[in-house]
Ligand SMILES: Nc1ccn([C@@H]2O[C@H](COP(=O)(O)OP(=O)(O)OP(=O)(O)O)[C@@H](O)[C@H]2O)c(=O)n1
């Protein structure tokens with residue numbers, strides 16, 4: 001009964017109970033535990049007020065007091081402890097700013113998005129499941145708690161969440177839930193792009209991505225996503241790929257490649273500049289590298305640590321085998337893997353030629369770099385100096 005992660009978290013529940021409060025495990029961890037999937041963060045719901053939670057535990061962080069959430073750190077692990085609540089008035093189809101704390105677990109579960117996410121577990125491992133979540137898990141159905149149109153107008157992001165759960169779990173949408181997405185999809189326009197992108201990324205990384213993308217098209221929800229309103233055909237192509245990308249860079253790069261989005265398009269998704277740069281490098285590489293043959297020494301050197309991403313993408317997009325290990329071996333065998341490894345630097349060259357710094361210097365370093373990479377000269381300071389001087393003479397003779 002109960003797995004190690006929950007057992008480790010038991011003291012949090014027990015401590016709350018000792019202080020006279022109710023406390024349960026809730027949310028995704030309970031769902032994933034019942035599905036025998038690896039569980040992520042453990043969330044706890046309690047009748048205790050946030051300030052009571054903070055006074056009971058020695059180590060807490062008020063991460064979301066306004067929403068009733070306090071992070072409790074117990075034996076180095078952090079848990080989100082949220083006071084039973086029902087959400088206050090919803091405005092603008094977003095999560096409410098104010099919440100009302102309630103004293104009953106039932107009311108707390110009632111405000112949750114899907115029945116599979118509205119199951120609570122007590123300290124003995126007993127399930128409290130007033131909305132049929134376990135049956136839905138068994139039937140592999142995603143259905144809202146109560147009226148779907150109500151749930152989606154409370155928080156329109158839940159429509160994206162429904163599809164990301166489809167992608168992660170391979171479940172189907174209940175007829176009512178699907179119908180409500182068709183009807184309320186436009187409300188997604190009120191949701192911050194950053195929040196949409198978080199769910200979309202999980203969708204792109206799910207094992208059943210194709211099924212989710214097909215639903216995205218079928219419900220027309222795609223037309224409210226950044227840059228995708230006119231990309232129905234491209235999305236359908238994305239659904240045709242069955243391999244799962246292992247990394248977020250690959251997930252976004254494959255998406256951008258198939259949907260024909262450039263870095264400007266990705267900017268509309270409000271991804272971090274860092275991620276956009278990584279994805280853009282992969283996209284640029286995919287224009288050049290179509291087969292194993294295109295992995296020249298120069299390409300290996302240029303793409304360095306991106307080789308595994310690019311190669312896996314190339315393989316998926318061209319229906320080929322990935323040769324990651326082979327390419328990494330070739331990359332590791334290069335005389336140098338980055339400019340920093342050159343045995344000569346700018347100072348050395350300035351002294352050698354007794355010249356002032358100028359454009360000639362970068363040009364010279366570039367030539368030396370290429371010569372070393374091609375094995376024309378050994379990466380050793382004296383040899384490089386000699387080569388540089390000879391090269392200069394050769395050029396002056398022309
Ligand atoms: N828009 C939302 C977001 C969350 N929840 C509720 O809050 C729980 C925790 O939310 P979150 O951690 O975002 O999702 P999980 O279901 O836990 O999924 P994951 O395992 O990916 O964290 C959900 O299970 C659900 O009960 C909700 O009702 N409506």
Ligand SMILES: [Mg+2]
Pocket residue numbers: 027028029040041043
């Ligand atoms: Mg969670």
